[in-house]
Amino acid sequence: MDLSDIFESASRSKIFADRSLLRPDYVPLELPHREKMITSLGRILSPALVGDRPSNVFVYGLTGTGKTAVTRYVTSALADHASKMKTPVPVSVKYINTRENDTSYRVLAEMASGIGIRVPFTGLSVAEVRARLVGALRSITTIYVVVLDEIDAMISRIGDPFLYQITRMNEEIQPSQMSIIGITNDIRLADNLDPRVKSSLNDEQVFFPQYQANELQDILAERAKLAFLPGALEPDVIPFCAAIGAREHGDARRSLDLLRRAGEIAEIRGANRVQRQDVEEARAALENDTIIDSIKSLTLDSRVLLLVLANAKLRGKDKLTSGELYASYENIITNGLKDNALTERRLADLVKSLEMSNLITANLVSEGRGGRTKHISLQIDPSRVIQSLADDPRLGDLAGSVGRDVLAHHEDCGARRWIL
Ligand SMILES: Nc1ncnc2c1ncn2[C@@H]1O[C@H](COP(=O)(O)OP(=O)(O)OP(=O)(O)O)[C@@H](O)[C@H]1O
Ligand SMILES: [Mg+2]
Structure with a gap:
């Protein structure tokens, strides 16, 4: 066997016949229902x-x-x-x-x-x-x-x-x-x-109108006929993808994305059949993508707030008071990112909108002697924040150093300087 045969057989998919048919911009020739x-x-x-x-x-x-x-x-x-x-x-x-x-x-x-x-x-x-x-x-x-x-x-x-x-x-x-x-x-x-x-x-x-689960099954089955190799899908894969799409307001895109991603996961596994488990994994991966996209689209100030919270959480501190959060934020921002940090009032607005997107929670607590503050905590896995910001042009280095530090269990004071 010569080298090109070896490469050829390695690059030939055991799952997909034509994966381009599952791309989001593909317009199918038939549109059932x-x-x-x-x-x-x-x-x-x-x-x-x-x-x-x-x-x-x-x-x-x-x-x-x-x-x-x-x-x-x-x-x-x-x-x-x-x-x-x-x-x-x-x-x-x-x-x-x-x-x-x-x-x-x-x-x-x-x-x-x-x-x-x-x-x-x-x-x-x-x-x-x-x-x-x-x-x-x-x-x-x-x-x-x-x-x-x-x-x-x-x-x-x-x-x-x-x-x-x-x-x-x-x-x-x-x-x-x-x-x-x-x-x-x-x-x-x-x-x-x-x-x-x-x-x-x-x-x-x-x-x-939104699609029902049985309609989504037909749509997926039709697409799968051409996109996957015969026998590459376990029988429960399509019904499962359809059920998830139906639950999420009858969304065909969601179901098709799940099917494509599940196929890719099976392929990476080296398997020649896609299983229900691959769909479960695909679902987690897609949810992760959504969170990452929403973090990437935030303003610099909001991204810094999340990074501070992620860093604290990775070090075992699950919530910060607004005072602690704002101080760390200011520390990072004024360290060469922007000329001026936002006022506390503007930060409070950002915290509110992060709360609305379910990325954090902020609970008002009394502090004795009539004072009140907010306890703010991250609602998502902190490693997702780090992952989202890893290639951020301005926060990438910082996010990377948080990730590395924590991976190495390195509670170095230098890196903690900007935390609290
Ligand atoms: N009846 C159908 N048969 C085959 N594929 C379908 C059908 N309906 C939707 N799809 C596929 O599902 C995906 C989402 O469909 P489409 O992009 O048309 O949704 P949309 O209503 O425009 O959504 P949005 O409002 O988010 O833009 C596309 O990949 C499309 O090809
Ligand atoms: Mg559209």
Whole structure:
């Protein structure tokens, strides 16, 4: 056997036939249990095929219920059908994730790119980008279907007047016409929109209910057929992943993530079958990822607060008073991280919001003689805080030294300097 055979057989998976089918951005060819929503959206968009403007649509439902997958599926089928008709109808479709493109400039630039107009990444005024988009739409004749996904992100950042502006653009772009599909998992969003936006976006609505466990099983089984090698899943793996997803508000993404991660864990184990135990491990690993992501997204001040609490906990001190916490925080912050530490009042706000995210608890206790303080403790495994901050550009060294110290059971006073 030559070396390339050895490498080839080592790199050939015993679990996956095609793991890319389990990637989050993969749009499956079949979407079981979404026939109703596919038909509704298809009906709403079909006037485009005879050159009429489809109504604007508001697509909503909880996370992982298939909104993005179904909308992408239907809109690309529409564009496909339009281009293959005997006399092809000019229909253009553009999908924009407004969490990733979260400024008016970016959204308009993406809209322009959907009809072949390149706009530089920055440098023009928003009005100029808008003018180019309008000009381009006027010079061609198309029905332009624009999908604005995760519009709650866009609205919280740039407000709903912008959305209103987009829906009003039709008056200026003739002979082209534009339809907007807005997608959100914030079910109350429609109620909170400016009434003018609401009435212009809300011509039609498509609601996505949460999946039931048996529906999730079908979805997983369908995907597993192509993604896994035959016989690579123990029979209870899919029902178990489906049950967990169903419990977490019928979330297909959650179930699919579990299945993929369980497969990877089995693979690392060197096994040729995925077992229930691998799903258990996958679940713990995914929860860990969620915590780590939420810590990484905090402000520097909040990350320092968590690091102080983690360090104390690893050294056997489960709670700190607010005074102790703030003093250690200040010690670290003023040691070259920032010019000024936050005031106690601002820190108290941060503590409150960390408490709301269930990362810490803060209990008010009396201190004798009428004084009161808070006892603050970390609610998560301190090693997760260290792990989250290990590659932090500003706190990485500190987090690393806490981790190493504790691993070595090294109660060195130097490292304790900044604790208490
Ligand atoms: N009926 C289905 N059949 C096959 N796969 C599905 C189905 N519904 C959802 N999925 C898959 O589940 C995952 C989540 O779906 P999707 O991204 O469409 O959810 P969403 O409703 O847009 O969620 P969010 O609000 O968080 O954006 C995707 O990987 C998608 O391919
Ligand atoms: Mg989505």
